[in-house]
Amino acid sequence: xxxxxxxxxxxxxxILAENPIFKLALSMCPAVGISTxxxxxxxLGIAVLFVQVFSSVTISLFKDFxxxxxxxxxxxxxxxxxxxxIDLTLAATMPEAYAKMxxxxxxxxxxxxxxxxxxxxxxxxxxxxxFWDGLGMGLGFLVGMVVIGAVREILGSGALLGYDILxxxxxxxxxxxxxxxxxxxxxxxxxxxxxxxxxxxxxxx
Amino acid sequence: MKKTTLxxxxxxxxxxxxxxxxFAMADGLIKEKSFGEENEIIVKxxxxxxxxALQNFDNYTVYEEDDxxxxxxxxxxxxxxxxxxASLFFENSLNTTKRHIVSIAGxxxxxxxxxxxxxxYLGYLFxxxxxxxxxxxxxxxxYLGLCVFFGTSKRKTTAKGMGVVFTLVMVAAGxxxxxxxxxxxxxxxxxxxxxxxxIGLTSLTVQAIDTILRKVNPVLFNSFGVFxxxxxxxxxxxxxxxxxxxxxxxxxxxxxxxxxxxxGFLLALYLMSSVSERMRLAKIPPTFQGLxxxxxxxxxxxxxxxxxxxxxxx
Amino acid sequence: MxxxxxxxxxxxxxxxxxxxxxGTTFVLTNKAKKHNEHVKEERVAFSLLGFxxxxxxxxxxxxVYRYVVSRAGEQFIGYLxxxxxxxxxxxxxxxxGNLVTSDEVNLTxxxxxxxxxxxGGIMNAIxxxxxxxxxxxxxxxxxxxERAAYLITGKxxxxxxxxxxxxxxxxxxxxxxxxxxxxxxxxxxxxxxxKPYFKNQFxxxxxxxxxxxxVIKEPIPNEYLEALERDLPPEQIEEIMEKYRxxxxxxxxxxxxxxxxxADGLKGMIKKFAYRVSLLDSVTEKNESVSVIF
Numbered sequence: 071x072x073x074x075x076x077x078x079x080x081x082x083x084x085i086l087a088e089n090p091i092f093k094l095a096l097s098m099c100p101a102v103g104i105s106t107x108x109x110x111x112x113x114l115g116i117a118v119l120f121v122q123v124f125s126s127v128t129i130s131l132f133k134d135f136x137x138x139x140x141x142x143x144x145x146x147x148x149x150x151x152x153x154x155x156i157d158l159t160l161a162a163t164m165p166e167a168y169a170k171m172x173x174x175x176x177x178x179x180x181x182x183x184x185x186x187x188x189x190x191x192x193x194x195x196x197x198x199x200x201f202w203d204g205l206g207m208g209l210g211f212l213v214g215m216v217v218i219g220a221v222r223e224i225l226g227s228g229a230l231l232g233y234d235i236l237x238x239x240x241x242x243x244x245x246x247x248x249x250x251x252x253x254x255x256x257x258x259x260x261x262x263x264x265x266x267x268x269x270x271x272x273x274x275x
Numbered sequence: 276m277k278k279t280t281l282x283x284x285x286x287x288x289x290x291x292x293x294x295x296x297x298f299a300m301a302d303g304l305i306k307e308k309s310f311g312e313e314n315e316i317i318v319k320x321x322x323x324x325x326x327x328a329l330q331n332f333d334n335y336t337v338y339e340e341d342d343x344x345x346x347x348x349x350x351x352x353x354x355x356x357x358x359x360x361a362s363l364f365f366e367n368s369l370n371t372t373k374r375h376i377v378s379i380a381g382x383x384x385x386x387x388x389x390x391x392x393x394x395x396y397l398g399y400l401f402x403x404x405x406x407x408x409x410x411x412x413x414x415x416x417x418y419l420g421l422c423v424f425f426g427t428s429k430r431k432t433t434a435k436g437m438g439v440v441f442t443l444v445m446v447a448a449g450x451x452x453x454x455x456x457x458x459x460x461x462x463x464x465x466x467x468x469x470x471x472x473x474i475g476l477t478s479l480t481v482q483a484i485d486t487i488l489r490k491v492n493p494v495l496f497n498s499f500g501v502f503x504x505x506x507x508x509x510x511x512x513x514x515x516x517x518x519x520x521x522x523x524x525x526x527x528x529x530x531x532x533x534x535x536x537x538x539g540f541l542l543a544l545y546l547m548s549s550v551s552e553r554m555r556l557a558k559i560p561p562t563f564q565g566l567x568x569x570x571x572x573x574x575x576x577x578x579x580x581x582x583x584x585x586x587x588x589x
Numbered sequence: 590m591x592x593x594x595x596x597x598x599x600x601x602x603x604x605x606x607x608x609x610x611x612g613t614t615f616v617l618t619n620k621a622k623k624h625n626e627h628v629k630e631e632r633v634a635f636s637l638l639g640f641x642x643x644x645x646x647x648x649x650x651x652x653v654y655r656y657v658v659s660r661a662g663e664q665f666i667g668y669l670x671x672x673x674x675x676x677x678x679x680x681x682x683x684x685x686g687n688l689v690t691s692d693e694v695n696l697t698x699x700x701x702x703x704x705x706x707x708x709g710g711i712m713n714a715i716x717x718x719x720x721x722x723x724x725x726x727x728x729x730x731x732x733x734x735e736r737a738a739y740l741i742t743g744k745x746x747x748x749x750x751x752x753x754x755x756x757x758x759x760x761x762x763x764x765x766x767x768x769x770x771x772x773x774x775x776x777x778x779x780x781x782x783x784k785p786y787f788k789n790q791f792x793x794x795x796x797x798x799x800x801x802x803x804v805i806k807e808p809i810p811n812e813y814l815e816a817l818e819r820d821l822p823p824e825q826i827e828e829i830m831e832k833y834r835x836x837x838x839x840x841x842x843x844x845x846x847x848x849x850x851x852a853d854g855l856k857g858m859i860k861k862f863a864y865r866v867s868l869l870d871s872v873t874e875k876n877e878s879v880s881v882i883f
Contacts, residue, residue: 173521251570
C-alpha cells in the first residue's frame with residue numbers, strides 16, 4: 071500500500087483528524103488520571119511521544135524481518151523495551167516529576183494507541199513516513215493531555231504551569247480525581263457540538 | 276448466566292474460608308483485644324474480672340512496643356456490666372501503626388496479665404483487598420483500563436463475563452509475577468526488566484487460560500472465550516504486578532490486591548452496564564451521545580466512590 | 590518445521606536486541622537513580638534547616654540510633670551516639686532514665702550506616718544474653734560545636750493510609766518546620782497537608798503550646814491566611830504569626846481528620862523526643878565518665 075500523504079499531513083492527521091484522545095478515544099487512562107496540571111500532561115505526553123516514535127521507526131526498519139505469525143509479541147517486546155528505556159531515563163534525570171506520574175509511565179506499555187499504529191501503519195510503510203506518523207500521534211496525545219491539564223489547572227487551582235494567574239480558586243472540584251471524567255466528557259461533547267454546527271452550516275450553503 | 280453466579284459464589288466462599296482464623300484466637304484470661312476509637316483499647320476477658328482492680332490506674336502499664344520508657348497515661352476505664360470486658364480510654368489518641376503493650380496487675384492469679392495490641396494481620400490483608408476494591412477502585416479512582424471499561428460496559432451479561440475473566444487473569448498473573456519478581460528479578464538485580472517480564476507473564480497467563488478453558492470446560496469457554504483476547508496487554512492487568520513490585524508486597528498481600536482489583540473492575544463494569552442499559556431508553560442530546568455521556572456517568576460514579584475514601588473496617 | 594525454526598531464530602534475535610538496548614540504558618542510568626534515592630531526604634532536611642543546597646562547613650550532623658535492649662526479662666533503652674574519642678558509644682538507660690552502662694563500640698562512620706554492621710558492632714560491645722531491637726534514629730545538628738537543631742522523622746495514621754513526616758526542632762523543642770514525606774490523602778482535600786499555608790501554622794510553635802495542641806474547626810482568619818501564605822511584607826507576617834503563636838491549629842476545609850492526624854502525630858513525636866533528649870542531657874551531665882558528642 072503506497073502512502074500518498076505528505077509528512078505534514080501525517081502529523082496533522084495525528085493531532086486533529088485522528089487525535090488519539092478526543093477522536094479515537096484510546097489511551098484514556100492517563101488523560102483522566104494524572105491530567106491535574108499542565109506539567110504532568112507535558113511530561114507524560116513527551117514520554118508517549120518518545121515511545122511512539124521510536125517503536126514506529128523500529129518496527130518500520132525491521133518490517134521485512136518480522137515473521138507475520140509472531141507480529142503481536144514482537145510489537146509488545148519493542149514497546150516494552152522503549153518504555154523501559156524512557157522509564158529508567160526519567161527516573162534518573164527527573165526524579166520529582168517521575169514520582170508524580172507514578173505508575174502511569176510504566177503503563178504506557180499497555181496503551182492501545184501505540185500497538186494500533188504499529189499494526190495499521192508502521193508495519194507497511196517506509197521508515198520516514200512511519201516516523202512522521204508516530205510524531206503526529208504522539209503530538210496529538212501530548213496536545214490532548216495539555217488541553218485537559220490546562221482546563222483542570224485553571225478551573226481547579228486558578229494557576230497555569232504552577233503560576234497563579236487568576237488569583238483565586240474557582241472550583242476545587244476540578245482538582246479532585248473524579249473531575250477528570252467530567253472534563254474529558256464535556257470536552258468530547260464540545261468537539262461533537264462544533265462538528266455538528268459545522269456540518270449544518272455547510273449543508274445550508 | 277448461571278455459570279457466572281456460581282463462580283462469584285465460589286469466590287466468596289473461598290474468601291470466607293480464608294478469613295475464618297480471625298474468629299479463632301484465644302489464650303488465657305484475655306480473650307480479645309483490639310483498638311477501638313482513636314484513643315481506646317477494648318479488652319474482652321474469658322471470665323469475670325474484679326471491677327475495682329480494673330478501675331485502679333496504678334495497675335496498668337501501657338506503652339508502645341518501641342517506647343517502653345514512655346508510659347501512656349489512662350484517662351478513664353469503662354467496665355461492662357457483666358465484668359467481662361473493659362474499654363481503656365487514653366488521654367491522647369493512639370498511634371495505631373505501632374504495637375501497644377498493655378500490662379494489667381491484680382486481675383488474675385498471676386502478678387500481671389501482659390498482652391500486645393496491634394492491628395490484626397488478617398484484618399490488614401482484608402483491608403488491602405477492600406482498599407483495592409472500593410477505596411482505590413482501579414477504574415474510578417486509579418483510572419486504569421478505561422478503554423475496555425467503556426468498550427464492554429454496554430450489556431450486563433458481557434460486563435459480568437468480562438469482570439470474571441479479568442479477575443481470574445489478574446490473580447493468576449499477579450501471583451506468577453510475584454514469584455518471578457521475588458525469586459528471579461530481585462536476587463539478580465534485574466528489576467529494570469520488570470515491564471517486559473510482567474507484560475510477558477500476563478500474555479502467557481491469558482494464553483494458558485485460553486487453552487485450559489477450551490479443553491476442560493468448552494461451555495464456559497464459549498461464553499468467556501471472546502473476552503480473553505481483550506485482556507491481553509490491558510493496563511488494569513499489568514498494573515497489579517507493577518503496584519505489587521513498587522510496594523514490595525508479600526504473597527498474601529499480592530493475592531488480596533489482585534482479588535480486590537479484579538473484583539473492583541467487575542463491580543465497576545456491572546454498575547456502568549446497568550446504567551448503560553437504562554441510558555439506551557433515555558433521550559440524550561446528540562452532542563452527548565456515545566462516549567461523552569458515558570464519561571459523565573463514570574465521573575458521577577467516581578464521585579460516589581470518593582465517599583469510600585477513609586473507610587476503615589479493621 | 591522450517592517455519593518454527595525461523596520464528597525461533599527471529600524471536601531470539603529480537604530479544605537479544607531488546608536486551609542490549611535495555612541493558613545499556615540500565616548501566617547508563619543506574620548510578621544517577623541510586624544517587625536520587627537519598628537526595629530527596631537530604632534536600633528536605635536541608636530546606637527545613639534553612640541551608641541552601643549544601644550545609645555550611647561549621648555544621649555537623651550526628652545521627653543517634655535508638656534501640657530497645659532486653660535482657661533477663663527487663664527492658665532498657667540503648668542509644669548509639671558518636672563518642673568524643675573516635676568510634677561510637679552505646680548508652681543504656683533503664684526505663685526510669687538512669688544510666689545503666691556505657692560501652693565503647695568499635696565502628697567506622699561507613700559501617701554505622703549499614704544496619705547489619707551496626708547491630709553486629711553493638712552486640713560485640715554489650716556481650717551475649719542481650720537482644721536488641723532498632724526503634725528509631727534522629728539527627729542532632731550542631732553549628733560550631735554548639736547544638737543548633739534536631740531532625741526527627743515519624744509515621745502515624747492519616748485519613749486513608751499512613752503519613753510520614755520529617756520535622757526540624759530548635760533546641761528548646763519549638764518547631765522550625767516540618768515536611769510531609771509520604772501520604773495518600775485525597776488531592777485537594779486531605780492532600781492540602783502538604784501546602785505551605787497548613788505547614789506554616791506549625792512554624793515556631795513553642796513546645797508548651799505543642800504539648801496540648803488541638804485543632805479548631807473554623808476557617809482560618811483572613812489576615813492569618815495571608816501571613817501563612819507569605820503574601821505580606823516580612824515585618825507584618827512576623828507580627829501576625831506572633832499573634833497566633835499560642836493558638837491551636839486551624840483545620841483544613843473538608844479534611845478535619847487529616848489535619849487532626851497531623852497535629853496529633855507531631856504532638857506525640859515532639860513530646861516523646863523532648864522527654865528523651867532531656868533525659869540524655871541530664872545523664873551526660875551527671876556522669877562525667879560518659880564521653881559522647883551530644
